[in-house]
Each structure stands twice: as structure tokens, then as C-alpha cells.
Amino acid sequence: MNTIENQFKQLRLQGMYITWKALMETRQHHELSFAEGLEVLLQAEAQDRTNRRFERLTKTARFRYQATIAELNFNTSRGINTSQITELATGGYLAKGESVLITGSTGCGKSFLASALGHQACSQGSKVLYFNTQKLLMQTKMSRLDGSFLKFFEKLAKANLLILDDFGLSHLDKQQQMDLMEIIEDRHGQSSTIIASQLPVGSWYEIIGEATIADAILDRLVHTSHRIELKGESLRKKL
Incomplete structure (x- = not known):
């Protein structure tokens, strides 16, 4: 398991790494098929990258107000x-x-x-x-x-x-x-x-x-x- 976690880290797949650890800790990975597990990990990575991009963009913009x-x-x-x-x-x-x-x-x-x-x-x-x-x-x-x-x-x-x-x-x-x-x-x-x-x-x-x-x-x-x-x-x- 550690090898998989290390590979996530080396490849900078932060979203996958966090979700993989959560699946391991809750033992939910046993309830998912290979395709379902892969989909969960990919969605988590995509969402994490979207969130990090948003944070970078808002930080660079330097808005006067944190408004929505x-x-x-x-x-x-x-x-x-x-x-x-x-x-x-x-x-x-x-x-x-x-x-x-x-x-x-x-x-x-x-x-x-x-x-x-x-x-x-x-x-x-x-x-x-x-x-x-x-x-x-x-x-x-x-x-x-x-x-x-x-x-x-x-x-x-x-x-x-x-x-x-x-x-x-x-x-x-x-x-x-x-x-x-x-x-x-x-x-x-x-x-x-x-x-x-x-x-x-x-x-x-x-x-x-x-x-x-x-x-x-x-x-x-x-x-x-x-x-x-x-x-x-x-x-x-x-x-």
C-alpha cells in the first residue's frame, strides 16, 4: 500500500493520494470494483486540480473583496x-x-x-x-x-x-x-x-x-x- 501512496506523491497526484488514504482508512475500497475505484480517484484528482487552480488564480488577482x-x-x-x-x-x-x-x-x-x-x-x-x-x-x-x-x-x-x-x-x-x-x-x-x-x-x-x-x-x-x-x-x- 505504501508503494502506491509513494507513487501518488511522486507523480504529484494530491487528490488521488488523499482519496486513496481515505478509502484505505474506511476500508471502502473493498466495496468498489476496479472501474468504480478508478473513477472515484480520477474525479478526486480532477476536483483537487480545479480547486488548486482557483486558489492560484484568486491569489494572483488580488481582489479588493473576497466576494461571490x-x-x-x-x-x-x-x-x-x-x-x-x-x-x-x-x-x-x-x-x-x-x-x-x-x-x-x-x-x-x-x-x-x-x-x-x-x-x-x-x-x-x-x-x-x-x-x-x-x-x-x-x-x-x-x-x-x-x-x-x-x-x-x-x-x-x-x-x-x-x-x-x-x-x-x-x-x-x-x-x-x-x-x-x-x-x-x-x-x-x-x-x-x-x-x-x-x-x-x-x-x-x-x-x-x-x-x-x-x-x-x-x-x-x-x-x-x-x-x-x-x-x-x-x-x-x-x-
């Missing part, structure tokens, strides 16, 4: 359309490279919703990155200074879903405009982007600043986007 779709408040007065969220939860927008634009006042749950959609994407095997917009643009600036910008921009482009939170808290300077344009251009029609902002989309032109660049960025984001406008008073106040 099931935890969302679907009160219609908040502006959340249950059908729309259900559709987004299927991940269809990810396959099409579509954007999700979430707007609403401070504390109304934009970041929580963005995090929940991100977690759902991770559970479906998608690579997700979550950033505060200003911190992201600060990182792009630093990456240009230390020469790592190509690698950093490639990392952003490879993410199946990029979440930009707190967009529009300050106006963008020329380099930030160009960096944001490059990020959005790399993702256009290929990968999805979620943007959460206190400001309505119509105000984003002013925040971006340069009309030509603003037109180019918003043209790539808005036309195929899913729009969610959250309403109601701050959830933080209620808490």
Missing part, C-alpha cells in the same frame, strides 16, 4: 438586474472580449460587484487581474523607468479579465492617457475589462482629458459593453 455572486444584494432599488448578472455569471462576455462598466456613488457596492464577477471568472478558469486605476497607472510609470514596461504590459494583455477599480478619481496626465490607451487597445476584441467608477460614463471624456485619446478609449469600451448603474445610499453607512 451568491453574496450580492439583488434588491431592484439598487439598480441590479438579476437577469443581467446571471448572464454575466455564465462568462459569455469573457469569451467575446466584452467590457462591463459599473458606475454609482461612493459605497454603493461597485468594488464588491466587480470582485464578485472576478471571482466567478476565476472559478471558470480565467486569469484575472484587479487594480485600483491610479495604482495601476503608477505601476506603468515605474515600469517605464526601470525598463520592465514591455513585460508588465504583456502581463496585463494576457489576463482574460482586467478589473480597473476607482476609475476617474483624478485627471490623467499625457503619459497616463497613452498608457491607458495602450492597455485598452491590447485588449480590444480579445479580452474583457471591468471598470468601476463613481462618475457616469459621460464624464469619462473629461477625466481622460485629450479628446482624441478619450474617443479612441471609450469607442473600444462602450459600444460592446454591459452597463450597470448602481443606486441607493452607501452600504457602508448602513453597516
Whole structure:
């Protein structure tokens, strides 16, 4: 028996190893045929790999909140359309490279919703990155200074879903405009982007600043986007 357990370990079949030990300890292996036992072990290994991948993806994403779709408040007065969220939860927008634009006042749950959609994407095997917009643009600036910008921009482009939170808290300077344009251009029609902002989309032109660049960025984001406008008073106040 130890030989089998050692082989599971050597082959890094963690799910099989744990389930095999459980079957041995409970002596349930006597009740299973060879085919049934093999199926149990294979299912356990598949589930273990899925769980470990999900853990890696969520750790890499660095979400602001550990949120799930099931935890969302679907009160219609908040502006959340249950059908729309259900559709987004299927991940269809990810396959099409579509954007999700979430707007609403401070504390109304934009970041929580963005995090929940991100977690759902991770559970479906998608690579997700979550950033505060200003911190992201600060990182792009630093990456240009230390020469790592190509690698950093490639990392952003490879993410199946990029979440930009707190967009529009300050106006963008020329380099930030160009960096944001490059990020959005790399993702256009290929990968999805979620943007959460206190400001309505119509105000984003002013925040971006340069009309030509603003037109180019918003043209790539808005036309195929899913729009969610959250309403109601701050959830933080209620808490």
C-alpha cells in the first residue's frame, strides 16, 4: 500500500493520494470494483486540480473583496438586474472580449460587484487581474523607468479579465492617457475589462482629458459593453 501512496506523491497526484488514504482508512475500497475505484480517484484528482487552480488564480488577482455572486444584494432599488448578472455569471462576455462598466456613488457596492464577477471568472478558469486605476497607472510609470514596461504590459494583455477599480478619481496626465490607451487597445476584441467608477460614463471624456485619446478609449469600451448603474445610499453607512 505504501508503494502506491509513494507513487501518488511522486507523480504529484494530491487528490488521488488523499482519496486513496481515505478509502484505505474506511476500508471502502473493498466495496468498489476496479472501474468504480478508478473513477472515484480520477474525479478526486480532477476536483483537487480545479480547486488548486482557483486558489492560484484568486491569489494572483488580488481582489479588493473576497466576494461571490451568491453574496450580492439583488434588491431592484439598487439598480441590479438579476437577469443581467446571471448572464454575466455564465462568462459569455469573457469569451467575446466584452467590457462591463459599473458606475454609482461612493459605497454603493461597485468594488464588491466587480470582485464578485472576478471571482466567478476565476472559478471558470480565467486569469484575472484587479487594480485600483491610479495604482495601476503608477505601476506603468515605474515600469517605464526601470525598463520592465514591455513585460508588465504583456502581463496585463494576457489576463482574460482586467478589473480597473476607482476609475476617474483624478485627471490623467499625457503619459497616463497613452498608457491607458495602450492597455485598452491590447485588449480590444480579445479580452474583457471591468471598470468601476463613481462618475457616469459621460464624464469619462473629461477625466481622460485629450479628446482624441478619450474617443479612441471609450469607442473600444462602450459600444460592446454591459452597463450597470448602481443606486441607493452607501452600504457602508448602513453597516
